[in-house]
Amino acid sequence: MLPVLRALQDTKERHIGEIVNFVIEGFGLTEFERAQMLPSGQSTVIGSRIGWARTYLNKAGLIEKMPGRGIYKITDRGLKVLQRNPERIDNTLLSEFAGFADWVNPKKDEPSKADVRVIDSNQTPSEALQAAFTTITESLSSEALDTIKSLSPLFFERLVIDLLLKMGYGGDRRDVKESLTKKTNDEGIDGVINEDRLGLDTIYVQAKKWEGSVSRPEIQKFAGALQGKRAKKGVFITTSDFTKEAREFASNIENKIILINGSELAKLMIDYNVGVSVIDRYEIKKIDSDYFVEE
Numbered sequence: 001m002l003p004v005l006r007a008l009q010d011t012k013e014r015h016i017g018e019i020v021n022f023v024i025e026g027f028g029l030t031e032f033e034r035a036q037m038l039p040s041g042q043s044t045v046i047g048s049r050i051g052w053a054r055t056y057l058n059k060a061g062l063i064e065k066m067p068g069r070g071i072y073k074i075t076d077r078g079l080k081v082l083q084r085n086p087e088r089i090d091n092t093l094l095s096e097f098a099g100f101a102d103w104v105n106p107k108k109d110e111p112s113k114a115d116v117r118v119i120d121s122n123q124t125p126s127e128a129l130q131a132a133f134t135t136i137t138e139s140l141s142s143e144a145l146d147t148i149k150s151l152s153p154l155f156f157e158r159l160v161i162d163l164l165l166k167m168g169y170g171g172d173r174r175d176v177k178e179s180l181t182k183k184t185n186d187e188g189i190d191g192v193i194n195e196d197r198l199g200l201d202t203i204y205v206q207a208k209k210w211e212g213s214v215s216r217p218e219i220q221k222f223a224g225a226l227q228g229k230r231a232k233k234g235v236f237i238t239t240s241d242f243t244k245e246a247r248e249f250a251s252n253i254e255n256k257i258i259l260i261n262g263s264e265l266a267k268l269m270i271d272y273n274v275g276v277s278v279i280d281r282y283e284i285k286k287i288d289s290d291y292f293v294e295e
Contacts, residue, residue, distance in 0.1 A: 027046075061100070203233045203235055216246045234255065
C-alpha cells in the first residue's frame with residue numbers, strides 16, 4: 001500500500017495503469033514476476049495486489065477516486081500519512097481512520113455476516129472461503145456505487161435499463177429504452193416498462209441519481225403520479241438512500257412501490273452481472289457417497 005500511495009504523492013491525478021507501472025518499477029520486478037498470474041489466469045498477481053491496495057487506501061480516505069475510469073488522486077490525509085515517513089502501511093495504520101475501521105468492522109457491538117474480513121485460525125476452510133467471498137463482494141459493491149455516482153444521469157438511466165432487462169422485465173431493448181426515456185409529463189415519473197415480455201402489466205419507474213436521502217414527500221409525489229395513471233406498481237431507484245419515513249410510507253399505501261437504494265442497486269448489478277465481469281470461479285466439491293457403494 002505504501003508504494004501505491006507514493007505513486008500519487010505529487011498530487012496529480014493518475015490512471016491505475018500509471019500506478020501499476022510505478023509500483024512495478026519501484027519493486028524492480030522481472031518480466032517473469034510481472035507476468036505471474038493468479039490461478040484463474042484472469043489477472044496478474046501484482047495487478048490484483050495493487051487493486052486491493054487501492055481499495056484499502058480509498059476506504060481509509062488516503063486516496064480518492066476521480067471522475068473517469070480508473071483515475072485516482074492522493075488526499076490531504078494521504079499526504080499527512082506520507083509526511084510521517086512510515087516504513088509500511090498496513091491495516092493497523094489504516095485502522096486509525098474511521099472510514100476504514102467502519103468498513104472492516106461495520107458493527108463492532110454485534111457479530112454479523114459483514115464482520116468477516118479478519119480471518120483467524122479458528123475458521124474452517126469453508127468459512128474462510130465464504131469470508132473472503134463476502135469481502136470481495138462488498139468491496140465490489142462499494143466500488144460499483146462510487147463509479148455510478150461519478151457518471152452522468154444519462155448513463156445512470158442506461159444502467160437502469162440494462163439492469164431491468166437482465167432481471168427479466170420489458171421485451172425488446174429498443175422498446176424498453178423508448179419507454180424509459182420518453183417522459184410521461186407526470187411529475188414524479190420518469191418512464192414505464194412492461195412487467196413481462198407480453199406486456200400484461202406495466203411498472204412505472206423513477207430513477208434518481210442523488211446524494212442526499214430521498215424523503216417521504218418524494219415518495220408521496222411518486223405515489224400520487226401512479227394514482228393519476230391508475231397504476232398499482234412502481235419502482236423508485238436511487239444512488240443514495242431513503243429516510244425511515246419514506247420507507248414507512250411506501251410500505252403502508254395501497255400501491256406497491258419498491259424502493260431500491262444505492263447499496264441494493266449495486267448488489268443487483270452484481271447478482272445479474274451488469275457492469276461487472278467474472279474473473280474467478282471456484283467449485284466446492286465433496287465425496288459422492290452413493291458412488292462408493294458396492295453392490
